[in-house]
Amino acid sequence: MADIPADRSEASFEDFKPAYTKAQAVVEANRCLYCYDAPCVKACPTSIDIPEFIRKIATDNVRGSARTILESNILGMSCARVCPVEVLCVGDCVYNELGVPPIQIGKLQRFSTDEAYAAGWRFHEAGSDTGKSVGLVGGGPASLACAHRLRRFGHRVTIYEKRDQIGGLNLTGVAPYKIKADRAAEEIDYVMAIGGIDVVTGVSVPGDLSWDELRKRHDALFVGFGLGPDSILSAAGGDLPGIVGAVDWIEQMKLGRLDLSAVRSAMVVGGGNTALDVVRELRGLGVPEVALVYRGDEAVMSGYAHEWAAAKEEGVRGLFRTLPVAFSGDGKVERARLVRMDEHKRPIDGSEHEVPCDLAIVAVGQSKLGELCAGLAGVKVEKGRILVGPDQATGEPGVYAGGDCANGGTEVVNAVAEGRDAAVSIDAWLGRT
C-alpha cells in the first residue's frame, strides 16, 4: 500500500455522511421502488445498475450487490463517498417527485463496497494474454479504471506516473470528510489486485519519456494525466509566504501535517468545488475565521449549492463580487486588500478595503495540460482539453484520453467512466490492428 503517514492533518476529520449499519442499510434498501429504466442509473456517469444493487442489499445478497456496483465502476468504493450524489443519482431519484426523501444511494453503495472490502470479495480476473500492450500516462482514477478494464480483456498495461505514487487526486485531493488517503490507497490496492498492472513512477511524459518512445513501447496509449498545477493569482504580493494553491494545500493536509495554530483569518479565493472543500476543511481544522472570496454572485458560483449550504452551516462567511487586489505583510501575508465588483465584474471605485488575512488559499482552477500533447500529431487540444470523441478516441490512431485532461476537470466518477470506456474502445481498436 501507498505510504500514508498516520499523524497527517486530515486524520482528525469525521465522515460527513457516516456509514450505515446493516440494519440501516436494509431499511433504506427496502424503500427503493426498483424503478424500471431508472433515472438514477441514467444520472450515474458509470451507469451502475442502482435498483439492482439496492435490491440485493434488501435480499441479503450483499456480495451480489457489490458485484453489480464494481462491474460498472471498479472505483465504486470511493465514488460511494466522493460522488456529488445530490446532483447525480440521488438528485434524480423519483421519490423527489413524490416529495419523499430520496434513496440514499451513496450510503447504500458505501455499505456494499465496504462489505466487499472487509470480506475480500473480488469479482474480476485478468483475461488471457492478448500479447498487446497499452501505456497509460498518469495514475489517477481514469487510468486505474482503464487499466483494470484492459487487464480484464487480457492486454498488458503499464501506468506512467510522474509522482512517486499512483492514485491521483483521489488519493491527494478529496475532502477528508468524504474519504481519507488511507482508504483511497486501499482502493488502489483493490484495483491493482487484478494483477499485471505495471507501474512506473517518477517519470513524466513527455519529459523523461517522449511520446515517440512511448508509442514504440506500446500498441496503444491512454492519456489520463489530469490537470496541471494550481493557477496563481495576479495580485500584488501574491507570492508572499502564506499564499498557497488549493490543490497543493489539500495534498499537504491529506498526506502531511499542517500547523494552523497561528492562523486566525483564512481566505479562500474561488467559487468552485475545490474552494468549497477548502473552506470546510479550514473550519474543520479549527481556523476561527474563514471567508470565501468570489468575484461573482453567490447564485452563479460553480461549486455545488449543497456544499456551500454545508459550508455556511459550518461558519464560513461568503464575500461575493469581491476580488483580492493585493496582499501585504512582514515576511508573510498578514493583510489582504479587497475590492468590490459591479454587475459587469468591474471594480467599484472607492470600494477597496483591507482585511486581516494570515492564510490565503487560491482555488481559481488548475492550469490545463493540453500543451503537453504537442508531440502527438493527431491530438487536438482546445481550451486546454484534449478533444475526444464519445469513444474517448483522440484524432491520433491508437491514442485515447479521459479524465480531467479530456473533460476539463469534473468528478472522479466521470474519470472512471471515461477510463473504462476508453478501455473498451482500445480493446476494439487493438482487435482491428
Added chain:
Amino acid sequence: MPDLTSNTGGIVSPNPFWLASAPPANSGGQVQRAFDAGWGGAVWKTLGTPIQNVSSRFGATRWKGASGVGFNNIELITDRPLETNFREIYETKKKYPKHAIIVSLMVETREEWKEIIARSEDAGADGLELNFGCPHGMCERGMGSAVGQEPKVNERITGWAKEFAKVPVLVKLTPNVGDIVPHGLAAQRGGADGVSLINTIKSIIGVDIDRFVPEPRVAGLSTNGGYCGAAVRPIALHMTAALSRDPGFHLPISGIGGITNWRDALEFILLGSSSVQVCTEVMLRGYRIVEDMIEGLETYMSERGFERLDQLVGKAVPAYSEWGDLDLNYETVAKIDASACIGCQLCMVACHDGAHQCIHPNPDGSRVPTIDEDECVGCNLCQIVCPVPQCISMVQVPNGYTPATWNEHVEAGAQLRPKKGAH
C-alpha cells in the same frame, strides 16, 4: 355515535372485536388488560387436558423489512391447570360483566365434553367455541382439525356440545379442506349457534438455510404449523363469503384470519361476520390496536350514516358471484394521471413482462409512460404496482355492447365484445 354492539348467535359484546383463542387470551390478567384496552370479547385459549409445549413455537415471513405478514405456530392448547383457567374466567367475568367471554374447548370423549362444558358455564362463560380447527399436534391425537375435516364427526360432537350446553355454541372451522361449505353445514346440522372461521392453515413457514431445518426449529427438527397473519386474510374472506352466500347455511359467523385493523375487520363484516377475532396482530403489536379498530369503524359508519352494526353484516355478500355471471362486455382501460406520475415506470415493466405489453415509453421523451388503450385489457396490474395513490385509474370505456355473461352467452347466445389483447 353508531352502536357497535355485536350479537353472534346470542353472544352479545359491546363491539365486534374479540381476541381469538390464542396466546393473547391465555390468562385472566391478559384478558382483563385487553378489555381495559377496549376489546369487546375474548375467546379463552382452548381448554382441554393441559399439554406440554415445545420451544421454539413461532415463525414468521419477512417481506421488505416487515416481519409477520405471515405467521405460524406449533403451540398447542392451554398448558395451564384447568382449575386455574376456570378461576380466572370466573374472576374476569365478574369484573367485566358486559364483555363476552367465550371459552374454547377441545376434548375427546362425550363424558369429557359434558364435564368441561359444565365447568365452563359454572365459571361464567357467555358462549363456547369448539376447537375443530387446530392443524398441528392436536390433530395427531384425533382432535382439532381431525374433527373439523370430517363432517360426520363434526356434526356428532357439535351435537354432544349442544346437548350439554346452555350457552351458545360456536364451531370453529378448519380451512384445511377443499370446500368449507359442507363443514359449516355439518356444524349447522349438529345444532351449532354459529361458526367461527378460519382456524390456521397447515404450513411450513420457512427453512433455516444454514442448518437445513424447517422453521420453527426444535432442536434438529421442525413440524408443520398453523399459518395466520395478514397474508391469510384473502383465504379467510373467501371462506367466510362462501358460507354466507350458501342458500342452505343460516348460522351467524365470527370471522377470523389476518385482521390487523378496522378496515380488515369491516371486510369480514361486509362478507357476513357478526363479530371478528384477532390474534396475530395483537401478538405482534399488543392490545392497543383495538383503539384504531373501534374508532375507524365508528368513523366509517358515522360518515356513511350507518347506525347499527347489523346494517353492515353481509352487505357485500350479494355482490359475490360466480365467474360465469360476470359481465364480459364491461370494459375498462388504465389511465395515467401525468401530473401525478413520478416516472418510476414500474407500470411499464409490469405490463411488458407480466401483462399485455400495452404500456410504452413516451415518444416525447418524458418518463410518463403512454397506454395503448386499443391493447389494454383492463387487468389492473399497472395500478397495483404504481407507488403513487390515484395516479393510475381504471376507467370504464363505453363500447356499445349490452352486458352479457358467459352463462348468458352459452345458454342464450348473448353477443360478446371482441377480445382485446388476444393476438
